[in-house]
Amino acid sequence: MWIVVPRVELSRLEAAYLVTLHKMEGGGRTGTSALAETFGVNEASVVDVIKRLEGKGLLVREPWRSITLTKRGETLATQLIHNHRVIETYLHKVLDIPAELACSEAQKLDSILDRRTVVSMCRALNRPTTCIHGQEIRHLKWCR
Numbered sequence: 001m002w003i004v005v006p007r008v009e010l011s012r013l014e015a016a017y018l019v020t021l022h023k024m025e026g027g028g029r030t031g032t033s034a035l036a037e038t039f040g041v042n043e044a045s046v047v048d049v050i051k052r053l054e055g056k057g058l059l060v061r062e063p064w065r066s067i068t069l070t071k072r073g074e075t076l077a078t079q080l081i082h083n084h085r086v087i088e089t090y091l092h093k094v095l096d097i098p099a100e101l102a103c104s105e106a107q108k109l110d111s112i113l114d115r116r117t118v119v120s121m122c123r124a125l126n127r128p129t130t131c132i133h134g135q136e137i138r139h140l141k142w143c144r
Contacts, residue, residue, distance in 0.1 A: 015111040022077035030067050084110035085131035090121040092132045
């Protein structure tokens with residue numbers, strides 16, 4: 001299944017790689033080995049996804065060195081993280097879905113729900129500052 005994120009089509013796997021790269025960059029250099037270990041796949045599989053993301057202008061890859069998100073990639077990753085945290089919080093607090101299930105369901109929805117739906121969830125929750133796991137929810141300009 002293909003999902004649409006503003007002006008960029010991403011598969012669920014590509015979205016997962018983008019978010020993972022965003023989270024890994026805070027810890028220093030990110031390479032294909034670290035991604036292969038994280039996703040439990042071989043490096044050739046990682047390179048395939050990385051090349052697709054690079055072709056979409058979402059990251060820059062320096063062979064044998066590291067992978068860095070572009071400004072556009074960083075923006076999309078931030079949006080996906082925001083969506084995930086708002087959705088899981090909504091599912092848990094409003095629909096009373098257990099936290100673990102809410103998180104896994106949010107992972108299925110965070111990259112496919114329309115922005116307006118996420119904004120409505122956010123407003124219904126009174127723009128929460130943290131998700132159900134205590135992680136900060138950084139509200140994006142369009143969600144204010």
